[in-house]
């Protein structure tokens with residue numbers, strides 16, 4: 447039943463919103479959405495930008511991340527080598543649009559020191575990288591089949607009718623009930639973000655919500 451509902455929700459979202467092409471690749475000073483879903487593994491450079499963007503995306507919306515990344519690109523700072531050379535204060539000024547900029551600049555500097563094998567365990571050892579950021583990096587930069595849980599996912603699935611509490615419980619819901627496929631996890635998470643923007647806001651707009659028929663609306 448749970449499995450059927452989770453797949454049904456995915457299919458309804460995909461039918462309504464279409465592919466989201468997430469995580470957008472940065473090229474030629476703009477983000478490009480990968481909507482035809484070739485979804486090839488990001489190059490090393492692309493993976494680096496996705497990872498930095500995942501840190502910048504903490505507690506802010508994507509538009510603000512875009513502005514911060516564009517600022518970094520204008521200064522030719524979208525590489526590990528370049529960011530290592532820049533002073534943390536200057537970095538903070540450039541990423542100001544993403545909010546919490548002093549803290550995020552320090553987090554990026556910590557991330558630059560990382561030189562271990564990419565794994566959830568190792569990423570979580572970095573100061574400033576929590577579960578959501580680590581899982582975003584693993585899924586979107588490195589194609590690991592790991593479901594990303596964010597505040598939107600928790601809100602939506604609690605309202606649908608799953609009474610879960612913490613990150614681990616939500617992640618297990620998806621890991622146990624979906625085929626472990628990074629493409630599916632990639633698209634599903636992106637569709638949930640879109641749903642949270644369009645319908646399942648703090649004050650939900652249920653009338654035209656694609657999930658109306660499967661949602662218990664526990665608001």
Ligand code: SF4
Pocket residue numbers: 602605606645646647650651652655656657658661662663664665
């Ligand atoms: S029907 Fe309402 S509460 Fe349920 S997912 Fe849609 S917007 Fe959210």
